[in-house]
Amino acid sequence: MDKTEYKDIFVFAEQREGVLQEVAAELLGKARELADKSGERVRALLLGENVAPLAAECIARGAHAVLLVEAPELAVYTTEPYAQAMYHLVATRHPSILLLGATTIGRDLAPRLSARLATGLTADCTGLEISDDGDLLMTRPAFGGNLMATILCKEHRPQMSTVRPGVARPRPLDPGARGDVERVTIPFNPVKFRTRVTGFEPAERSRVDIAAARVLVSGGRGMGGAEGFRLLESLADALGAEVSSSRAAVDDGVAARERQVGQTGKTVRPDLYIAAGISGAVQHLAGMEESGYIVAINKDRTAPVFQVADLGIVGDARQIIPALERRIRLTRSK
Ligand SMILES: Cc1cc2nc3c(=O)[nH]c(=O)nc-3n(C[C@H](O)[C@H](O)[C@H](O)COP(=O)(O)OP(=O)(O)OC[C@H]3O[C@@H](n4cnc5c(N)ncnc54)[C@H](O)[C@@H]3O)c2cc1C
The missing domain is CATH 3.40.50.620 (HUPs)
Structure with missing residues (x-):
């Protein structure tokens, strides 16, 4: 044909x-x-x-x-x-x-x-x-x-x-x-037919579904470990968001694999994606660059993540994240 x-x-x-x-x-x-x-x-x-x-x-x-x-x-x-x-x-x-x-x-x-x-x-x-x-x-x-x-x-x-x-x-x-x-x-x-189904036991559903979240607060190696991720969780709590991560944070044992964004993680498309201490490697960008609005926080102004960001903040994420959270909680309480 x-x-x-x-x-x-x-x-x-x-x-x-x-x-x-x-x-x-x-x-x-x-x-x-x-x-x-x-x-x-x-x-x-x-x-x-x-x-x-x-x-x-x-x-x-x-x-x-x-x-x-x-x-x-x-x-x-x-x-x-x-x-x-x-x-x-x-x-x-x-x-x-x-x-x-x-x-x-x-x-x-x-x-x-x-x-x-x-x-x-x-x-x-x-x-x-x-x-x-x-x-x-x-x-x-x-x-x-x-x-x-x-x-x-x-x-x-x-x-x-x-x-x-x-x-x-x-x-x-x-x-x-x-x-x-x-x-x-x-x-x-x-x-x-080589297999026959004899029963069906559904797997326990994962509690975290970052692919469905409308807002993601995502952390990378630049957050400096578990303490830095606690700052992200607190901000996510204020925003009603989920925490996601780069692969480096997963490899370091700071974030669970089900939270990884990117080529070998999940593809996400939230309305808002906050990338803190993430360099913006292509494998990471492949999983998040279609997000609605991207905020990147990185102390290195040449970090590739700024190329896909709608808003870029150059500075120490461990100071900026708590400041952002304070402002959000204050605005919400008014
Ligand atoms: C086949 C393959 C598949 C991969 N799949 C994935 C994937 O699915 N997802 C993924 O994420 N990666 C993936 N990777 C890995 C990827 O190449 C990068 O290594 C990884 O994304 C880097 O993670 P990171 O940005 O957290 O860490 P780094 O590259 O180490 O970057 C840390 C960033 O934090 C900044 N920083 C440091 N301190 C601070 C601070 N105090 N405040 C603000 N910024 C700070 C630094 O300037 C730097 O830009 C894959 C790699 C390969 C080869």
Whole structure:
């Protein structure tokens, strides 16, 4: 098939226990933005058992249509049934682009699919655009995060990408949106199923979810250890914020790994990101530069973090943070 015969953008609408995942909403919004540019349509691929009610949510989030597969084999995620179902949907309908979230499920599923479809996969993308020729420009950190590479899949279709949660913003829900829902039956080959789910025990949810926080007070090695982080916690308390950190602070044992922002941590997009004693290495910036408003506090005026900051304060963060907190508490008490 000629590559011009492939069209439309397919998005894996990842759901867990009947809840559409935030990353799926983000990708549907991003896909719609790309489709509006290329004149294509967006289809959500919704797989599971008893997940039909989520189809309307997919449409309200940007899908023109939904391909719905409901089967007992898909009740809980296991690799082979999902890979077979996704392969069937893609191989019979020939989309030009296929997007999945870079979650544990997306990262498990995408490479198997790309191998079966004999196409390329750009994993862990932090940016997607459409070129003037209609190719997907897939951007991701490369060479240990020291540069951002834009990767094209020129010869093969579909163009496949996993995208990190938090990279795109979901479109606001449009309850008036209309779209078709097509049910598809998959010719499963159970002989190839290698695992069987015998029970399901949900992991205890992490108490801290920095990716969902609207305000983050983030600290780096420049905070000078645990005592410096206590100043950040106190400021976060005054702001109703969460504390996050650079990897150096995690490596030093000052912050928990679940609080790490960046290429090997979480991608965050709060309305306000305060970076205190963080130099602004590319691997850190990759996880936070899309924040709404960035305040950087660093004693070195040449620190790279100032290049992405909306407001830069040159000085000792261990003095500035408590002063900021005092001012905030005073303003709030009035
Ligand atoms: C493959 C790979 C993946 C990585 N992934 C990540 C990642 O996900 N997240 C991440 O953060 N890093 C990541 N890193 C590490 C990254 O390269 C940097 O080493 C790290 O971000 C540095 O953390 P930092 O800014 O806290 O520390 P430093 O680079 O040591 O910077 C400390 C800063 O604090 C300033 N400072 C010192 N004292 C004060 C003070 N009293 N007041 C104000 N400022 C002060 C200094 O001027 C300096 O700019 C990764 C690296 C690699 C190779």
